[in-house]
Amino acid sequence: MNTPDAQRPIPVASSSTASRRSDLPGRITLILVALLVGFGVLELGLRAWSGYLLTWPNFVLEARTVLAGRDAGRYLQDARLGHLPRPGYAAPGITINAQGLRSTGASVAPVGAPILAVGDSFTFGDEVSDGETWPAALQRLVDRPVFNAGVSGYGFDQIVLRAEALAAEVKPAAIVVAFIADDIRRTEMRRLWSADKPYFDLEGDNLALRGVPVPPRADPQSTLTFWQRTLGYSLLVDFVLRRLDLLHNWFGDHVRVHPAGTGERIACALTGRLAQLQKTTGAPVLVVAEYDPVVWDDPSFAAEQRRLTGGLLACARRNGLATLDSYRAMAAMPAPRSLYVLWHMNEAGNAMIARAIKEALATVVKP
Incomplete structure (x- = not known):
């Protein structure tokens, strides 16, 4: 027996609907064109407006080629650390x-x-001259x-390895290990700005050095x-x-392994290596948190940066290391943003950091 549903006629697509469907590829092609x-x-x-009408370079390749040329003169390849400043x-x-x-x-x-200062570009002193870096200012103090x-x-990771490599040679009275929050993220990479680097794997509570010799x-x-x-x-x-502000990853050549x-766990474990270095050398280690300028422009960014640096400083203290968070000293200044050139600290900013480090070292370094 037929049911009402069985007797209902099957709808047939109208000619206009079928026509629209057949035109769909053409419509998509038209939109793409x-x-x-x-x-x-x-x-x-x-x-035409920028003067590039007759010049068509690959901007990514051009940026990476310029960086490679600059770094070839400024750095030496190092099998353990990746790269080192070129002597002379x-x-x-x-x-x-x-x-x-x-x-x-x-x-x-x-x-x-002497006092041994290790760190990234904030310690090296990008954007300022030799005598305007915080290690130079500290030396005068x-x-x-x-x-x-x-x-x-x-x-x-490279900062800690650099401290380990130099401590036996320098025999310092103290080791100042400075970092910014982004240095923690960098431990998750095996390549940064086209330069390969060593990295660590976590094996339980231990660290295993990987990527060496660095190519x-x-x-x-x-x-x-x-x-x-x-x-x-x-050019568009x-x-x-x-x-x-998305050129960092477009121009940069970064390869992630973690x-x-x-990086938060790796960096925390690395403070254990610093504690061992402190024990074997007898030189007290001071771990110093510095901050990039965006911290003073973006409250949400600042909160995350302070969380990261605070976590690492807490790990350092648990391992018996002295610590210094420069945020408080900078926040007490009338205009913290004025302590930077573009990205790195200017002479006044570095002088302030040096004063804070001197005060912190006074409690751990014997006269």
Whole structure:
């Protein structure tokens, strides 16, 4: 017996509906062509306005090639640390001595052992001259030489390895280990800004050093993705990413080996290595948190940076290390943002950091 549903006629698509469906590929093609034409008009207009109409470089490749050329003169390849300042290198305002350390100016008459300063570009003193870095300012405040062993671009893992490598040679009275929050993230990488680096794996409560010997820097041509090989020629893409402040990963060549957040555990474990270094050398270790300028521009960013640095400083204290959080001293200044050049501390900012470090060292270093 037929049911009412069985007797109901099956609807047939109208001719207009079928026509619309058959036109769908054409409509999509038309939209894509319109987008490409619009993109092309904007690209040509921007190039005519910017003076790039007759020049079509790959902006990503160009940036990486310039960086590789600069770093080839400034750094030496190192199988354990990735790269080190080149002994004897000199540029306006920058002098690297025969030991591969940045000059801190005229050395004071030595009274006891020196202070060893390790860290990233904030310790090295990017954007300021030799005498304007915080290690140079610290040297003028204390009765000891200060060795500036900071290296731009280092992660917290490389900073610790640098301290270990130099401590036996320098025999310091104290070791100052400075970092910014981004150095914690850098421990999650095996390549930063096209330069390969060592990294650590967590094996239970232990750390295993990986990536050594560190390979030489790769040819910039070999580091581009498909999109960088194609869209890298677009001035419009470059313009948009620049305005959105997204060029860091577009121009930079970074290779991650650990999930985001793993660096917090790695950095915490690395303070255990610093504690061992303190024990074997007898030199007290002071761990110092510094801050990049965005902390003073963006409250939410500042909160995350302070969480990261606070966690690492807490790990250092649990391992018996002295710590210094420079945030409080900077926040007490009338205009903390004025203590920077563009990204790094200016002479006044570095002088303030040096004063804070001197006070902190006074409690742990024997006269």
